[in-house]
Amino acid sequence: MEALILSRWQFAITTVYHFLFVPVTLGLSIFVALLETCYVRTKRPQWKAASRKLVKFFGTLFIINFSMGVVTGIVQEFHFGMNWSEYSRFMGDIFGAPLALEALTAFFLESTFLGIWIFGWDKLSEKAHCICIWIVAFASNLSAFWILVANSFMQHPVGYTLNNGRAEMTDFFSLVTNHYILGEYSHTLFSAIATAGFLVLAVSAWKVLHDEVSRAAFTQTLKAGAIYMLVGLFATMGSGHMHAQYLAQANPMKLSSVEALWETADPAPFAIVADIDEESHRNNMEITVPGAFSFMLYNTPTGAVKGINQLQQEYAATYGPGEYRPDVKGLFWSFRLMIGIGGLMILLGLITLYLTWKKRPLACPLLLKVLPWLLPLPYIANSVGWYIAEAGRQPWIVVGLQKTAEAVSPNLTGTDVWITMIGFTVLYLLLAIVAFWIAIRFVRKTRIAMEGRDA
Structure with a gap:
């Protein structure tokens, strides 16, 4: 098999692995920040003790997910030099700027204040500690913005000129205000909120059903998770509709193929x-x-x-x-799978919200049993959504400027890619299994009583 096809498969596999964790990082950081804000502002002593533990609980799940996102994301940048050197040569002047800004203005900020947040309990005031997690949430989503600035140029190039066979930036402001970013970033952000909401929903459902000591505390997050997810889902629908209207002008081939x-x-x-x-x-x-x-x-x-x-x-x-x-058939059915999953998640969220609003979360035990098993739903929707975004621009790697076949490294062999692809795939699979096992073990063992003490 030729290096081009294998390189596309390798990049697709590593990207999907990475994108399993990115939406949760974006959405769960905001949820934890909101939860800690409630902890800081509440005047009820009984709820204050429990809410502090809930912040730490979901904060730990966020840290596990964040760690996996960092590990799987590092490899992505090596691809550009090793598998796609012609792309790097052609696009380096433009693509390098938002990637550098992502590291300098977002990742460093995010990792620094996450460290302060982790080790700052009882060392900082409640308000200062809460500000730290809000900075983490802001930086996480700023990181996504810079990545999508680069991706939006690949989908709809603006603010550039061609010089000696290379694309060179002429207008940085046009790059960061590319209209394509508005739809792509908003859709990514709101789908991340929906994904994190469903994660909170699934974990809370299991705790309500199986952990009697923690039932009262997690009933609160079951309701909060349903609201958070529904807000994200309805906003995702709106942003997706807005983006589709813009695609009719910016990339009609992708839209008609879907x-x-x-x-x-x-x-x-x-x-x-x-x-x-x-x-x-x-x-x-x-x-x-x-x-x-x-x-x-x-x-x-x-x-x-x-x-x-x-x-x-x-x-x-x-x-x-x-x-x-x-790939028309792939795009057509991926879009409908994404929409179908979104509709099912809305139905589950509305039923859960109704039960918790009536203070009867155990009235439908089947729902609580099913929700944890349905946790893969938003991950599948995110993956096929990313496939639509990337496969929809083929055969271009930069629409109208460079085809994917022209971007691969000229001296790369199929054997080179096979070895690294198998290695990364196996390693990522093992890491994902370990992270999943750690998270499951943590969820099962942690108990949070409303009286403010662990049982």
Whole structure:
């Protein structure tokens, strides 16, 4: 197997591993900060003792997740020099700036104040300690912003010029205000909040059902987790809709591929199910809602939504002969899997919120049993969402400027990639198992009584 395909597989595997932990870091940091704010501000002595322990409890889960995110993220930067040196040569002037800023303004800030937060209990005032975790939450999400600044340029290049076969930055302000960032970052942030909320929901459900001593305390976080997750989910839907409208202008091929819209339509239908024949590029069987796709994209300037085949012809005329259609079937079903999981999570959140609002969390023990087993749902949704974002721009690594096939290191062999890919995959799997085991063991052993003492 050639180095290009293997390098894409290697980067995809390591990225998915890393992205399992990133959303939880972003969302859970905010949740822990909110929880500690409640601890600082509460005037109820009984709840104050328990809430302090809940902050430490979810803070420990955050630290485990953060550690795995750091370990899996370090490898990503080596890929650019080892597997994708032509990309680094072409894009280094632009891609290097946000990555450097991510380290200087976000990661150092995040790691420093996380250390102060971990060791600052009883050494700092309550308010100063709470400020530390808010700084960690801010820095975590600032880190995501800088990474997505770089990624947004790859999706929609702005503020650059081509000089001697390299892309060079001409306008840093245009780079950080790229309209593509607005939709991509907001969607990432809100989906992270939803993911963290579901994690809190799943852990709290298990504690409510199996730990009678901790039941009262975790009933509170069960309700809080449901609210936090629902806020994130509804905001994710709104940001995703906004981003889809922008894609109609910035990257219509990705948008039409997600919908498997092969021919230009006005108004365009929304396909619920489609059996796609990749050889003839036609839909043999489909279930559609007439005009629904155009309705969702009501601000499309022309009114019509361009089909994949028309866009293929336009791109071939602009960039030269070649295949400019991405993996349509993969994008189509990934999008629907993501939407389906989101709908199921909303249903589970609403049921949980109703039960906790009525102060009857044990009224539906089946729900409490099922929630921990459904914890993979948001992780799957995040992974397929990231696949849509990255696979949707293929065959480009930088849309309109550099194709993926042109970015791979010229002296790389398939054997080189096989060895490192197998090594990283096995190592990451072992690390994930160890982290999961530590987290499970911690959840099972930790007890939090409302009286403010461990049982």
